[in-house]
Amino acid sequence: MTYCVGLLVEDGIVFMSDTRTNAGIDNISTVTKMKTFEVPGERFLCLLSAGNLATTQSAISLLEERALAPAERRPSILTQPSMFQTARLVGETLKEAIAFTAQSGQQADSVFSGTFILGGQIKGGKPCLFMIYPEGNFIEAGPDNPFFQIGEHKYGRPIIVRTYDPQMSLEDVSKLLLVSFDSTVKSNLSVGLPFDLQIYEAGSLRPGHRQRFEERDPYYQTISQGWSESLKAAFDRLPPFVPKTPDDEPAGPLRLIG
Amino acid sequence: MTYCVGLLVEDGIVFMSDTRTNAGIDNISTVTKMKTFEVPGERFLCLLSAGNLATTQSAISLLEERALAPAERRPSILTQPSMFQTARLVGETLKEAIAFTAQSGQQADSVFSGTFILGGQIKGGKPCLFMIYPEGNFIEAGPDNPFFQIGEHKYGRPIIVRTYDPQMSLEDVSKLLLVSFDSTVKSNLSVGLPFDLQIYEAGSLRPGHRQRFEERDPYYQTISQGWSESLKAAFDRLPPFVPKTPDDEPAGPLRLIG
Numbered sequence: 001m002t003y004c005v006g007l008l009v010e011d012g013i014v015f016m017s018d019t020r021t022n023a024g025i026d027n028i029s030t031v032t033k034m035k036t037f038e039v040p041g042e043r044f045l046c047l048l049s050a051g052n053l054a055t056t057q058s059a060i061s062l063l064e065e066r067a068l069a070p071a072e073r074r075p076s077i078l079t080q081p082s083m084f085q086t087a088r089l090v091g092e093t094l095k096e097a098i099a100f101t102a103q104s105g106q107q108a109d110s111v112f113s114g115t116f117i118l119g120g121q122i123k124g125g126k127p128c129l130f131m132i133y134p135e136g137n138f139i140e141a142g143p144d145n146p147f148f149q150i151g152e153h154k155y156g157r158p159i160i161v162r163t164y165d166p167q168m169s170l171e172d173v174s175k176l177l178l179v180s181f182d183s184t185v186k187s188n189l190s191v192g193l194p195f196d197l198q199i200y201e202a203g204s205l206r207p208g209h210r211q212r213f214e215e216r217d218p219y220y221q222t223i224s225q226g227w228s229e230s231l232k233a234a235f236d237r238l239p240p241f242v243p244k245t246p247d248d249e250p251a252g253p254l255r256l257i258g
Numbered sequence: 259m260t261y262c263v264g265l266l267v268e269d270g271i272v273f274m275s276d277t278r279t280n281a282g283i284d285n286i287s288t289v290t291k292m293k294t295f296e297v298p299g300e301r302f303l304c305l306l307s308a309g310n311l312a313t314t315q316s317a318i319s320l321l322e323e324r325a326l327a328p329a330e331r332r333p334s335i336l337t338q339p340s341m342f343q344t345a346r347l348v349g350e351t352l353k354e355a356i357a358f359t360a361q362s363g364q365q366a367d368s369v370f371s372g373t374f375i376l377g378g379q380i381k382g383g384k385p386c387l388f389m390i391y392p393e394g395n396f397i398e399a400g401p402d403n404p405f406f407q408i409g410e411h412k413y414g415r416p417i418i419v420r421t422y423d424p425q426m427s428l429e430d431v432s433k434l435l436l437v438s439f440d441s442t443v444k445s446n447l448s449v450g451l452p453f454d455l456q457i458y459e460a461g462s463l464r465p466g467h468r469q470r471f472e473e474r475d476p477y478y479q480t481i482s483q484g485w486s487e488s489l490k491a492a493f494d495r496l497p498p499f500v501p502k503t504p505d506d507e508p509a510g511p512l513r514l515i516g
Contacts, residue, residue, distance in 0.1 A: 155415060158416075158417075158444060159416075159493075162444070162489050162490070163489060163493050172498070175496060175498065186419055211501065219497075219499065226496050227420075230493070231421060231489075234491065238485060240429055240430070243457070243467035
């Protein structure tokens with residue numbers, strides 16, 4: 001499995017992805033699921049991927065035009081006029097990569113599936129964030145749905161839903177995503193450290209801060225331990241539950257309730 | 259979908275279940291998924307169910323011996339010598355109920371599946387908590403795995419994992435489960451209010467406090483709103499993220515990272 005999040009705020013976009021990939025429970029590796037493309041001053045793009053690794057890597061290779069000699073490459077992903085067109089290209093390429101494997105005669109199509117989160121900005125446009133489906137179509141983030149998660153998204157969702165604010169700073173969003181990722185790894189073996197973080201500052205048209213959080217990273221350790229304590233303290237501050245009337249239901253022999 | 263939790267602490271067991279059931283997204287009803295059986299002073303049992311409602315209701319009807327005339331019923335679930343035997347009976351009955359539907363010629367076996375959480379105590383034994391699978395087998399809770407969740411379990415898991423303590427009072431466990439359920443309904447439409455709560459006090463051999471939390475319940479409202487604020491406050495207290503060196507990676511034209 002995987003866990004990736006892209007979150008759009010007024011100040012820009014923050015991307016985070018885990019690095020665990022597995023073929024069965026006994027075959028685990030570390031691989032980045034975050035890929036950035038850029039022409040500084042003109043555009044910045046970040047792709048997060050979930051699903052079959054061969055499929056998503058194949059789609060990225062196609063986007064990079066790795067079929068061409070290095071000197072001849074001018075990846076089409078870097079020449080689209082708009083983020084919308086870029087998302088369309090990524091969607092088509094993903095669909096192509098899935099179809100390539102599906103045509104090979106294997107039956108388990110879903111196993112070869114993949115999903116992308118694409119975010120970034122092209123000069124003249126505003127920062128955009130898309131979720132791109134295996135069918136090649138996509139949806140865009142907006143004020144009502146400011147973030148996308150792919151992979152093992154459920155554990156880490158409540159904290160984002162409750163804490164998100166469009167005016168958050170990019171540093172606070174990074175902290176929030178770290179908490180969300182930490183909650184996920186504490187509950188699910190299929191998501192694992194290290195985590196990759198990429199910050200994009202609106203209007204900069206170049207990559208912002210990028211960092212890999214290893215298990216031993218001091219800030220990650222602080223967040224992970226501090227969050228357990230903060231959460232317990234927050235829980236303790238909630239008013240206690242007092243059963244209204246302890247015996248408001250009469251007991252009888254062989255009572256079947258409900 | 260569904261969300262049910264049974265949690266074992268030194269003081270007893272707390273059960274909570276949601277009440278949403280649906281056949282498709284446009285056909286939603288409210289039904290309790292919590293069933294208690296008791297012979298006061300001798301035994302107390304609580305069953306939580308997830309999965310196909312026809313299957314779990316059928317299994318419960320079989321356990322209640324509804325095939326017999328009311329006067330002749332002496333449900334075998336109330337005559338087992340131990341919690342282990344009770345779990346075995348529930349498992350066998352569940353398997354039987356699933357097999358009955360599967361035999362009808364329908365192919366989508368998994369759709370007719372179901373899972374139970376069984377907890378309670380029989381005189382002479384200690385409080386026990388089991389997770390009972392559609393195959394009829396089951397596992398028991400212990401110090402290492404003190405709680406079971408069935409249904410839509412991922413959203414509400416991190417808060418339990420982080421906050422659980424075997425010495426918690428039954429009231430605190432009730433509060434914890436309310437937070438866990440609230441986090442779940444905030445993220446997933448397939449889990450819904452009202453919630454049913456059943457407390458069992460170790461050694462009492464009779465039902466403890468039972469309560470249904472409706473949306474407008476004042477305590478639920480306090481928890482739901484208070485938790486959002488507490489969580490934000492807890493998040494704010496975590497140390498801020500400070501990117502180590504904003505420009506530790508040189509930028510170049512067409513840089514492909516990762």
